[in-house]
Amino acid sequence: KQEVTQIPAALSVPEGENLVLNCSFTDSAIYNLQWFRQDPGKGLTSLLLIQSSQREQTSGRLNASLDKSSGRSTLYIAASQPGDSATYLCAVNKHNQGGKLIFGQGTELSVKP
């Protein structure tokens, strides 16, 4: 059974700091991995999607990496801003389960001005 774990559960950093959020999964047979952002009381917004054949994806100040063999992904946020404060979730799309996403519990990020 695929399990997705995110560490840490919460993180507080001063503005401007570079930071890394971690995601690990138990079954390396994935189709893709996605990182989402969730603001309080809101839905999820997709940030980055990495296909299983890719090693990383970049969008602006965000960089996501994927190491399938070790079952790990990281989301790197450069020069953090207070507007980055939100909960970040990773989700894996298992290879033989079509569109089913398995989510981690998320990392709640707070960036202090």
Place this chain on the structure above:
Amino acid sequence: DAGVIQSPRHEVTEMGQEVTLRCKPISGHNSLFWYRQTMMRGLELLIYFNNNVPIDDSGMPEDRFSAKMPNASFSTLKIQPSEPRDSAVYFCASSMGQGGYQETQYFGPGTRLLVL
């Protein structure tokens, strides 16, 4: 595009009542997903449809829950009878995909359900 639309945004009901949640996916998307989010269990997939056909309903908690997708632009999730433990935020999401494998999922704002 207006994005995924869900209604109602908030629902308060009493135990035993029927609850119907509605979703309009993004036009042109061929897959639709219903999720439930709670503090205890996080975000869980309940059911998803591909081309209006239910593909995986293994996450539907019990027979009290049912979902339909009568056409490509509308889906409902029904709980009958509702119980306090059904209180959660219910999200609908849609995406494009080929052969059942999906790309980026776009989420609606959610329906916050409270069952008293």
